[in-house]
Amino acid sequence: MVVIMKVRELDQRQVVEGLKALDTGVIDDFVDQYSRPLFGVILNYTKNPSDAEEILQDTLLKIIKKIETFREESDIWPWMRRIAINNGIMWLRKHRAKQDRTTHLEDLLPKFSRDGEFDSPIYGWTVDPEEVYLNSELAGELYEAVQSLTYEYRVPLVLKDIEGYSIKQISSLLGLKEPTTKTRIHRARLFVRERLAKYFEGR
């Protein structure tokens, strides 16, 4: 006999009250419901699954400990997401030294001739309106492109283009000067564009 495990969907009030009461049943359901999207957010800051697991544990524990400070009239998901982002950044600041350095960004930046013109032709992309909602192949390609950036470029890009933070906020979170943040975002965008160009032109 096949038993289908159905995850109980908690509404926001149940989550908040259950976490405040340290109700272990609610906490299990809360993990079922939120660990997946939180894990996705966290993987933008580290690519190592066991590090991501550690950050996830810490994030969930922080959410439980801080639930008293959550303003109940607001939406709980952005609040949790922010805790995950901050934890991801804190982790990076602590472990920066042992981070990967495998991308050769230079190899994928646009090339120019000596007089400043493009070295190779630049084509337009034909993107179906359907594709505006990422099909899974394109989404995978894009996710890989972002993930293959080193953290110095990936994190500012993620914070700007995925999380929607301002250059100013990102600079202060990462301890960077604003022009540095801007340059990194710009180069990361160029890199991602180039990877997508290869995808669109190659199919």
Added chain:
Amino acid sequence: MRDFFKCQECVDLLTDYLEGNLEADVKDRLDEHLSGCAPCINFVKTFEKSKDLTSRLREQQVNIPREVQERVKSFLKEEIVTLSSERLK
């Protein structure tokens, strides 16, 4: 007489251009170049498209291994025991 921008200069300025951070004079010169340069027009369009597509990763779901969820649950159970006993004090 002012210099005309090269493609490379346009590419360097794109992020500032799209965020509206360029001074009027610089923006005019960039627009002037763009009005007559097909590769740059394609570049700007695809750069913007790429940025828009990236922002959609926000809704992208990843998989989380079942074991990870289970380990997280038992970690939290232990922590809850500590938290509960602290509350009783």
